[in-house]
Amino acid sequence: MAKRYWLMKSEPDAYGWNDLVKEGEGTWDGVRNHRAANNLRAMQVGDEAFFYHSNIGKEIVGIATISQSGLTDPSDPEGKWAAVKLKPVRKLARPFTLAEAKADPKLTDMELVKYSRLSVSEVTPDEWKYVLSLAEG
Template identity: 75%
Template sequence: MAKRYWLLKSEPDAYGWHHLVREGEGTWDGVRNHRAANNLRAMQIGDEAFFYHSNEGREIVGIVEVSAAGLADPSDPDGKWAAVKVKPVRKLARCVTLKQIKADPALADMELVKLSRLSVGEVRPEEWARILEMAGD
């Protein structure tokens, strides 16, 4: 199966890029939106995701790789919700802000723009490539 790309949002004070780098691997859990949870369920080991700082910063700061998929969310006592584990791959050369993304016509249909409240979104390969270009990677 081909690698897929995603975007994971987190508030930097609650769980920022620096937390993941320090830990080396983190569990992406606590997602309680059905569409976002379905995206977590669709992830496979080896998929990559942009790590996005929400609220403060509002920017893509790094890339992570899915290291474990199809997990039950450990924060859910009922076992209904999904989780994955991710490892940091690299920090972007330049962060890409939400403002920059919204200003780029090539990214107008990106889930980050269209579904701004979605905490786990899919990124199409052409969007992935464009953001890497914007980041200088």
Template identity: 85%
Template sequence: MLQGEIERHDMAKRYWLMKSEPDAYGWKDLVAEGEGTWDGVRNHRAANNLRAMQVGDEAFFYHSNIGKEIVGIITISQSGLVDPSDPEGKWAAVKVKPVRKLARPVTLAQLKADPKLADMEVIKLSRLSVAEVLPSEWEHILSLSRD
């Protein structure tokens, strides 16, 4: 196994939302690469969320600033990495792979307007670039992407 790869036997899959500015690194960039390193996160809470991720966890890929919408689903392919963009080696990174594009993007306005999502970490802490998503929130957002 590679560094950060962990077999999951008794750990439940966790879900996340990961924000990226599409003009810097968007969904199309990740799809073209096939696998990307999620690095450059310099917020302690977001970095702790990166550290909590395990191989096999899934995340919504969210376009911030431009679009402000969830556009796809990604999977964590390597976890527990040191951020290669940090010369001091104190920040975390993960590797991600695209799973699929959502049939219909789910906008920030939809998330904020939905009472079932009012307690989402990303709604309460809007500047957080990597946020946990509860399984019930995950399923509800998936249903919104199909409507």
């Protein structure tokens, strides 16, 4: 199965990139949106995700890899919601902002732009490569 790409949002004052780096591996839980939860369920070990700071910054700041998939959200007493574990790969050379994504005609179909409130979204391979080219030169 081909590697897939994702974007995972977190409020940096609650759990930011530096928190993931410090822990070495984090659990992505607490998602209570069906589309976002379905994206979590679709993730496989080895998939990569952009780590996005929401609310403060509104920018992609790093790349993480899915280290465990198919987990039940430990914060859900009913066991209905999904979770994954992820590990940091690297910080981007420079943050890539939501404003940049919205202003770029090549990214008008990106889920980050189309569904800006979605906390876990899919990124196409072409979008992934393009964003990396802009953020890393």
